[in-house]
Amino acid sequence: SGINAEYGEDPAELESKYTNHLDTLNKMFAELDDRRKKRDVPDYLCGKISFEIMKDPVTTPSGVTYERANLEEHLQRVGHFDPLTREPLKREKLIPNLAMKEVIEDFLEKNPWAEYY
Numbered sequence: 336s337g338i339n340a341e342y343g344e345d346p347a348e349l350e351s352k353y354t355n356h357l358d359t360l361n362k363m364f365a366e367l368d369d370r371r372k373k374r375d376v377p378d379y380l381c382g383k384i385s386f387e388i389m390k391d392p393v394t395t396p397s398g399v400t401y402e403r404a405n406l407e408e409h410l411q412r413v414g415h416f417d418p419l420t421r422e423p424l425k426r427e428k429l430i431p432n433l434a435m436k437e438v439i440e441d442f443l444e445k446n447p448w449a450e451y452y
Contacts, residue, residue, distance in 0.1 A: 374446070374449070376449050376452050380435075380438070380442055382401055382402035383399065383400075383401055383418070383419060384402065384409060384418060385402060385405050387402070387452075388443070388449060388450075388452060389401075389402040389436075390402065390439075392431070392432040392439065393406060393430060393431055394429070394430045394431075395417050395424055395428065395430075396424070396428050396430075397417055397419075399417060399420065400435055403429065403431075406429065407426060410424065410425070
């Protein structure tokens with residue numbers, strides 16, 4: 336009772352403040368959990384073959400962007416054609432997609448967790 340007298344607050348008032356602070360903390364942690372659960376990598380950052388975040392995006396003459404390593408493996412193992420459009424395709428025709436690479440690097444910088452997605 337000495338502590339309560341020192342601060343001039345009754346136990347009911349202290350309990351009310353404690354409950355309000357606890358509610359605030361619980362809401363903050365719930366919001367944080369929601370954000371963690373929503374960790375999502377946009378589809379446009381992922382390769383059309385592996386569905387993983389692209390590291391070296393390249394564009395085909397038909398305008399489709401792929402992860403270079405996956406597309407080169409497809410060209411070598413499956414055949415010299417675009418896996419999506421089925422148009423003839425040779426390795427020399429691949430163009431580095433520098434804009435997409437920048438977008439991916441920016442996304443990874445802001446979302447370091449995605450590196451291990």
